[in-house]
Amino acid sequence: MNGDTLTVIDSRTGKEAILPIITGTDGPPVVDIAKLSKELGLFTLDPGFRSTASCRSRITFIDGDKGVLLYRGYPIDQLAEKSSFVEVCYLLKNGELPTKEQYTKYEKIVTEHTMVHEQLLNSFKGYRRDAHPMAIMVGVVGALSAFYHDSLDIHNPRHREVSSFRLIAKIPTIAAASYKYSVGQPFVYPKNDLSYTENFLRMLFKVPSQRFKMSPVLIRAMDQILILHADHEQNASTSTVRLAGSSQANPFAAISAGIGALWGPAHGGANEAVLNMLDEIGDVSNVGEFVKRAKDPKDPFRLMGFGHRVYKNYDPRAKVLKQACHDVLSELGQHDDPKFKLALALEKIATEDEYFVEKKLYPNVDFYSGIIQSAIGIPTNMFTVIFAVARTIGWITQWDEMIEGGEAIGRPRQLYTGEGFRDYVHISQRE
Numbered sequence: 001m002n003g004d005t006l007t008v009i010d011s012r013t014g015k016e017a018i019l020p021i022i023t024g025t026d027g028p029p030v031v032d033i034a035k036l037s038k039e040l041g042l043f044t045l046d047p048g049f050r051s052t053a054s055c056r057s058r059i060t061f062i063d064g065d066k067g068v069l070l071y072r073g074y075p076i077d078q079l080a081e082k083s084s085f086v087e088v089c090y091l092l093k094n095g096e097l098p099t100k101e102q103y104t105k106y107e108k109i110v111t112e113h114t115m116v117h118e119q120l121l122n123s124f125k126g127y128r129r130d131a132h133p134m135a136i137m138v139g140v141v142g143a144l145s146a147f148y149h150d151s152l153d154i155h156n157p158r159h160r161e162v163s164s165f166r167l168i169a170k171i172p173t174i175a176a177a178s179y180k181y182s183v184g185q186p187f188v189y190p191k192n193d194l195s196y197t198e199n200f201l202r203m204l205f206k207v208p209s210q211r212f213k214m215s216p217v218l219i220r221a222m223d224q225i226l227i228l229h230a231d232h233e234q235n236a237s238t239s240t241v242r243l244a245g246s247s248q249a250n251p252f253a254a255i256s257a258g259i260g261a262l263w264g265p266a267h268g269g270a271n272e273a274v275l276n277m278l279d280e281i282g283d284v285s286n287v288g289e290f291v292k293r294a295k296d297p298k299d300p301f302r303l304m305g306f307g308h309r310v311y312k313n314y315d316p317r318a319k320v321l322k323q324a325c326h327d328v329l330s331e332l333g334q335h336d337d338p339k340f341k342l343a344l345a346l347e348k349i350a351t352e353d354e355y356f357v358e359k360k361l362y363p364n365v366d367f368y369s370g371i372i373q374s375a376i377g378i379p380t381n382m383f384t385v386i387f388a389v390a391r392t393i394g395w396i397t398q399w400d401e402m403i404e405g406g407e408a409i410g411r412p413r414q415l416y417t418g419e420g421f422r423d424y425v426h427i428s429q430r431e
C-alpha cells in the first residue's frame, strides 16, 4: 500500500468512506472496497466482474492492452518456445523454474501417478456410449474424491501436494479414457517411459492392433498447446474453482466444477465452436457474409475465436499457435488445408474491418488451436477436454494459493430487483 486513497461520498447522507488504493507488481491498481458496506452500508454492483479483482494472486499476469501473458513472470512465448509442459507445471506450482535435479524428481513423481484406480475405469461404463467426453470428465474428475480420500485434508499442505500430483498425473489418463469410451475402443494404460505429452497422445490414439508412432513435430505442437492453456489468471473456470474451493470442498470437487465452467462456448468450448463455424462458412467466398452477420447487433452470430474479455490486442497465445499451425500442417504435407486457409482469410478480413478494429477484437487462443488439434487427429468434441488437461495445473495452483492464503468463503451480494414483502394468499383466493 502506498497511501493513495479513493474517497467515496454517499450523496444521500453526506457520509464518506476513504478507501485504500492498492498497487500490485504490474497492472491497474485496485480500490479495496472491503469496508464500504460497514462504513456506508453500500455494496458494489459489477456483474461479469468487468471492474472487479476477485483476489490477490502471484501466479499469472496478463496485460491485455499490450498482449502480454506471464507465468510467474516468464513470458508465454519464451515458455512455449523453450520449455516443456511438465516444466511449466513445476514453475506454476512452485513459483520458480526447477533445477535439473528438481525437474527430474518432479517429472518422476508425476509419471509414477499416471495410473488410475481400476474401479474408476469401470465407472466409465455407467455413461451412455454417446456421452460428450466433457460430460464424462465433469463426473469422473469429481469422482476422484471417492477413490483418493486418503489426502483430502485441505489444511494439510502434504495432502494438498499429493492431490495436486494426482490430478496433474491422472488427468491425461482420464481424458484419454473418456475419448476411448466414446469411440468404443479399449482403454490404453499409461506408458511411463514416454514424456507426459507423448504418453497422453499414445493413450488417445493407440489401438491394440497397431504400433503407436507420432511425429515429434506433432508431439511438440501438443506440448505447446498444453503450455499455452496452463493458466490464465482469474478466468471463468478458475474463478469457479476458487469459489467452489472457498467452501473448503475437496480439490477434486472444486476442479470438477471448473471443468463444468470451462465447457461453455464462451470459454473453453470456443475452439470446438471455431471449427464448427469454419465448417458453416465453408468457403473463403462466404467470409464477407459471415463477417457482416457478426457485426449485426440483431444477429446472435459471433465470430468464434475472436475477442477476449482481457486482451484488447493480439492474444500472444494465438501468435504461437498460428506458427504451430504452419509447422504441423507442413509436417503433414497439408499446406493447403482448406480450414487453415479459411481461418487466415477470416483473420485478415476481420482484423482490417472497422468494427473489429474499433472494438479491438483479435483472434484469441482458440482460433488456431482447433485447426492444429484437428490436423493431429483429435476429434472436435475432445478439444475442450484437452484444454481441461492443460488447465488442471492452473486450477490446482490457484486453488492451493487460495487455501494457503486462508481466504474466506466467496459469497457475493446482489442488487435485489424482485417483489417486495407480500403476504401469502390461499390458492382459492387467487385470481
Ligand code: ACO
Pocket: 265, 266, 267, 268, 270, 294, 295, 301, 302, 303, 304, 305, 306, 307, 308, 309, 310, 359, 361, 364, 365, 366
Ligand atoms: N464477434 C463479433 N462481435 C463481438 C465478438 C465476436 N467474437 N466478441 C465481442 N464482440 C462485440 C460485442 O458484441 C460487443 O459489442 P457492443 O459493444 O456493440 O455491445 C463488444 O464486441 C464487446 O464484447 P463483449 O461481449 O462485451 O466482450 P466480453 O468481454 O463480454 O466477451 C468474449 C468476451 C465472451 C470472449 C466474446 O468476445 C466472445 O463471445 N467471443 C467469441 C467466443 C470466443 O472466442 N471465446 C473464447 C474466449 S478465450 C477463452 O476462453 C480461452
